[in-house]
Amino acid sequence: xxxxxxxxxxxxxxxxxxxxxxxxxxxWSAAVLLAAALVVTPVAAVVIDGLGSLNSGSLPQDIGPMxxxxxxxxxxxxxxxxxxxxxxxxxxxxHDFPLRNLLSWALVLPLAMPAYILGFVFLSTFDVGGPxxxxxxxxxxxxxxxxxxxxxxxxxxxxSLTLYPYVYLLARSALVEQSATTYDAARTxxxxxxxxxxxxxxxxxxxxxxxxxxxxxxETLTDFATVQYFNVQTVSVGVYLVWKGSFDFHAATQLSVxxxxxxxxxxxxxxLLRGRSRFHQKAGRGEGLKSRRLTGWRGWAxxxxxxxxxxxxxxLPVAQLAGWAVGEAAGGSExxxxxxxxxxxxxxxxxxxxxxxxxxALALTIGHAQRxxxxxxxxxAAQATTFGYAVPGAVIGIGVxxxxxxxxxxxxxxxxxxxxxxxxxGSVAGILCAYVVRFIAPAHQAVDASFAKIxxxxxxxxxxxxxxxxxxxxxxxxxxxxxxxxxALVLVAIDAVKELPIVLLLRPFGFTTISxxxxxxxxxxxxxxxxxxxxxxxxxxxIPVYFLFRRSAGLKAGAVTHDQ
Amino acid sequence: xxxxxNGTRPPALTxxxxxxxxxxxxxxxxxxxTVTPGEMVTVIGPSGCGKSTMLRMIAGLERPDSGxxxxxxxxxxxxxxxxEPERRRVGLVFQEHALFPNLTVAKNVAFGLNRLPSRERQxxxxxxxxxxxxxxxxxxxxxxxSGGEQQRVALARALAPRPAVVLLDEPFSSLDETxxxxxxxxxxxxxxxxxxxxxxxxxxxxxxLSVGDRVVVMRDGAIEQADTPEKVFEQPSTRFVASFMGDAxxxxxxxHNALLTCEIGVVSTVPGWANCDVNVDVVLRPHEVALxxxxxxxxxxxxxxxxxAFVLHYIRLASGRTLRSWQPHHIRYAPGTxxxxxxxxxxxxxxxxxxxxVTEPPVGTAGRPTQPPAPSPITVLR
Numbered sequence: 001x002x003x004x005x006x007x008x009x010x011x012x013x014x015x016x017x018x019x020x021x022x023x024x025x026x027x028w029s030a031a032v033l034l035a036a037a038l039v040v041t042p043v044a045a046v047v048i049d050g051l052g053s054l055n056s057g058s059l060p061q062d063i064g065p066m067x068x069x070x071x072x073x074x075x076x077x078x079x080x081x082x083x084x085x086x087x088x089x090x091x092x093x094x095h096d097f098p099l100r101n102l103l104s105w106a107l108v109l110p111l112a113m114p115a116y117i118l119g120f121v122f123l124s125t126f127d128v129g130g131p132x133x134x135x136x137x138x139x140x141x142x143x144x145x146x147x148x149x150x151x152x153x154x155x156x157x158x159x160s161l162t163l164y165p166y167v168y169l170l171a172r173s174a175l176v177e178q179s180a181t182t183y184d185a186a187r188t189x190x191x192x193x194x195x196x197x198x199x200x201x202x203x204x205x206x207x208x209x210x211x212x213x214x215x216x217x218x219e220t221l222t223d224f225a226t227v228q229y230f231n232v233q234t235v236s237v238g239v240y241l242v243w244k245g246s247f248d249f250h251a252a253t254q255l256s257v258x259x260x261x262x263x264x265x266x267x268x269x270x271x272l273l274r275g276r277s278r279f280h281q282k283a284g285r286g287e288g289l290k291s292r293r294l295t296g297w298r299g300w301a302x303x304x305x306x307x308x309x310x311x312x313x314x315x316l317p318v319a320q321l322a323g324w325a326v327g328e329a330a331g332g333s334e335x336x337x338x339x340x341x342x343x344x345x346x347x348x349x350x351x352x353x354x355x356x357x358x359x360x361a362l363a364l365t366i367g368h369a370q371r372x373x374x375x376x377x378x379x380x381a382a383q384a385t386t387f388g389y390a391v392p393g394a395v396i397g398i399g400v401x402x403x404x405x406x407x408x409x410x411x412x413x414x415x416x417x418x419x420x421x422x423x424x425x426g427s428v429a430g431i432l433c434a435y436v437v438r439f440i441a442p443a444h445q446a447v448d449a450s451f452a453k454i455x456x457x458x459x460x461x462x463x464x465x466x467x468x469x470x471x472x473x474x475x476x477x478x479x480x481x482x483x484x485x486x487x488a489l490v491l492v493a494i495d496a497v498k499e500l501p502i503v504l505l506l507r508p509f510g511f512t513t514i515s516x517x518x519x520x521x522x523x524x525x526x527x528x529x530x531x532x533x534x535x536x537x538x539x540x541x542x543i544p545v546y547f548l549f550r551r552s553a554g555l556k557a558g559a560v561t562h563d564q
Numbered sequence: 565x566x567x568x569x570n571g572t573r574p575p576a577l578t579x580x581x582x583x584x585x586x587x588x589x590x591x592x593x594x595x596x597x598t599v600t601p602g603e604m605v606t607v608i609g610p611s612g613c614g615k616s617t618m619l620r621m622i623a624g625l626e627r628p629d630s631g632x633x634x635x636x637x638x639x640x641x642x643x644x645x646x647x648e649p650e651r652r653r654v655g656l657v658f659q660e661h662a663l664f665p666n667l668t669v670a671k672n673v674a675f676g677l678n679r680l681p682s683r684e685r686q687x688x689x690x691x692x693x694x695x696x697x698x699x700x701x702x703x704x705x706x707x708x709x710s711g712g713e714q715q716r717v718a719l720a721r722a723l724a725p726r727p728a729v730v731l732l733d734e735p736f737s738s739l740d741e742t743x744x745x746x747x748x749x750x751x752x753x754x755x756x757x758x759x760x761x762x763x764x765x766x767x768x769x770x771x772x773l774s775v776g777d778r779v780v781v782m783r784d785g786a787i788e789q790a791d792t793p794e795k796v797f798e799q800p801s802t803r804f805v806a807s808f809m810g811d812a813x814x815x816x817x818x819x820h821n822a823l824l825t826c827e828i829g830v831v832s833t834v835p836g837w838a839n840c841d842v843n844v845d846v847v848l849r850p851h852e853v854a855l856x857x858x859x860x861x862x863x864x865x866x867x868x869x870x871x872x873a874f875v876l877h878y879i880r881l882a883s884g885r886t887l888r889s890w891q892p893h894h895i896r897y898a899p900g901t902x903x904x905x906x907x908x909x910x911x912x913x914x915x916x917x918x919x920x921x922v923t924e925p926p927v928g929t930a931g932r933p934t935q936p937p938a939p940s941p942i943t944v945l946r
Binding site for chain 2: 025373455457458460461462463464465466467468471475476479480
């Protein structure tokens with residue numbers, strides 16, 4: 001073991017060495033540590049700069065209202081997604097009504113609708129100039145009071161409609177996996193249907209609900225465009241605005257630290273809500289609850305409830321977008337496809353594919369290294385790589401800028417003129433770097449799930465048959481984890497296509513992606529022009545929804561043998 | 565040790581003072597073991613006794629804290645050196661077979677032969693598959709095989725690179741009862757036929773006794789006894805081995821002037837224990853306990869279990885202690901029957917002092933032996 005020196009100096013004794021690298025291979029363990037460092041660096045840079053400048057500069061203005069707004073927004077979206085998602089999940093799993101099977105998967109679709117797209121469709125319909133208010137004014141008279149939709153409440157409605165599927169999905173699989181025996185036991189012990197629901201079913205689903213709620217809040221905190229349409233100033237938007245508006249470095253990092261506090265609070269909240277319950281659907285792979293048939297008007301009311309949520313969150317906005325796109329094309333004022341559309345699409349796809357490849361490769365490396373017996377430090381590092389997902393894009397963007405600036409300084413000190421030069425501001429390297437930091441978590445999760453299904457005995461067998469770690473990766477781990485790797489590629493690519501603030505912060509001059517284009521057009525109320533690229537984003541985003549749904553449906557199917 | 569030690573060939577495997585701790589738990593404490601080439605050693609113990617840790621350390625999946633492990637004369641782990649598993653000549657067979665699901669049977673078997681030229685590789689694959697009589701399934705995928713066939717492929721794969729020692733980790737426990745005996749016989753036959761040195765971990769006492777040339781009994785990370793199956797069963801070295809390897813009851817007894825007595829009367833003479841007066845525990849196995857109907861007896865049958873060929877009787881003695889006794893299936897004493905309890909003729913019971921078996925009087929309690937040794941060490945009085 002001559003390469004041991006990579007990680008530990010020769011003097012470190014046996015047990016100590018094991019703490020650092022376990023029984024693992026130094027090179028592979030080092031790769032994991034490196035990946036963790038990559039993720040942690042920008043976040044750490046922000047925290048150090050933000051905290052370090054606390055007493056030197058003045059805190060950004062209206063920080064108080066920003067915090068209140070953020071709390072209200074997150075609370076409002078959390079509560080309403082819990083109601084909508086949880087309610088629909090209960091309706092769909094415990095009841096039988098017309099169109100149930102179709103609706104049970106279609107209800108996931110709004111996940112493919114980014115909030116910043118639903119947001120502008122919503123505004124175009126309900127805002128002062130929109131058809132709804134126009135109609136109301138003709139009915140009620142021009143002077144009638146009509147509610148302002150560009151408010152916090154409007155943002156809550158739009159974000160809830162796009163985010164409720166997280167709660168729906170997790171609650172649904174919790175209910176499906178929940179063994180019917182506990183519910184039946186409660187019923188035989190004299191609990192009525194609703195008491196059994198609140199006393200047994202809901203508490204058992206609590207860990208899943210907590211996890212879903214954390215996801216929803218995270219997405220809300222990360223949101224950047226929707227809140228701007230609705231004039232809602234959250235801390236995440238504050239970071240971007242302070243940065244772009246005044247280039248006040250320290251104010252931006254101070255706000256970023258605040259955003260991180262929110263992120264940590266959400267994670268801590270999830271732990272707290274989950275409590276000590278470790279029964280994460282351990283109760284056995286039950287048949288699930290026996291569904292009760294809703295007949296007559298009740299059945300149709302249930303179907304209508306599902307349909308109205310689905311309609312508001314997906315069907316109607318897609319129809320509207322399609323209508324605009326067709327109208328634009330038929331209008332003939334412009335060519336069917338704006339040449340910029342192709343260019344921006346290529347930009348988006350290129351950056352997203354690169355990010356996906358890097359993330360999937362890193363995720364495979366992490367899984368492989370852990371399989372080789374990484375030890376506690378590697379396990380911690382692997383966990384650390386997933387933290388980036390909880391950090392809003394604007395914060396990561398600033399972190400990457402600061403980190404690269406430091407590297408430049410060091411390089412110049414070391415005698416390299418110009419440092420990395422325009423590497424960050426002049427190319428997409430910065431964007432790519434920030435993407436990896438932000439999106440390695442879903443890749444890691446997907447690959448990790450695949451690795452979890454590979455029996456350790458397979459790894460050991462391959463090693464004892466003389467396989468080197470590299471051959472083990474290419475011949476055993478990669479083929480067996482290929483499904484997870486594919487999921488990782490797709491998930492990251494799509495997240496990257498949808499991402500906004502990172503591109504806005506880090507893009508080189510003249511570089512635009514399709515999501516930025518949609519955002520800019522929508523912000524200037526060019527709804528019709530934004531329709532086609534928006535539809536493109538929705539179409540791409542439907543793909544991971546399919547994966548998500550199949551995964552949660554797959555749980556029900558149970559053990560699937562390894563097909564070739 | 566059964567196999568005679570051939571001076572020219574080094575032992576297939578040695579462990580010397582091998583220890584491993586997890587936090588505060590001693591998973592292996594100073595293990596010493598020497599396995600001669602061609603020997604088949606079974607390792608048994610309750611769960612958590614360290615038998616799997618021992619296997620993993622030999623395979624190189626776990627690093628010992630101290631001690632030396634050699635394989636075929638080559639040191640693979642000591643204070644400094646540590647050979648990675650892929651460089652040790654060790655074959656592994658797991659309970660869950662662990663065949664690569666993405667490769668055919670032939671490619672699974674060929675996996676460890678990647679350094680051979682293709683022609684030789686194919687020849688060797690055919691050879692070992694023939695050994696386990698599965699040549700006709702070479703093109704199949706693992707999921708198209710039965711559990712028994714999968715286990716035979718796993719063995720073929722482990723044998724293909726001609727390992728110095730094959731480690732089998734509870735290889736039969738995932739198979740159902742009916743299949744198990746047959747697969748076990750098949751696999752043991754192949755191992756014997758090829759003269760393969762092997763170490764088989766099991767939790768099945770019968771398996772350990774019937775398959776092994778030698779049985780290693782482990783407990784709490786330490787080896788309690790490593791002996792031939794006969795010795796482990798008939799002369800257990802500790803109270804734990806006696807009760808773990810088959811049914812055993814313990815009765816307080818006394819050796820006075822070479823006469824072993826306990827609650828059920830005089831058991832035997834113990835030559836060499838003259839002039840001493842020692843309290844011991846005597847180990848009695850159910851097949852050594854004889855019963856006879858006797859209305860005057862104080863012992864009573866309290867229950868019986870029908871086991872097919874035998875009936876296991878539970879007897880309560882006057883002191884309240886219970887003994888178990890096998891009786892032929894046609895003899896069944898109803899509960900409550902007064903019975904006279906004796907020890908079957910020819911029995912040489914094991915004596916325990918402080919949970920350890922003793923063959924001579926403990927130091928300080930015994931006088932000097934006054935007689936020349938008797939022809940048979942222990943004889944039963946009848």
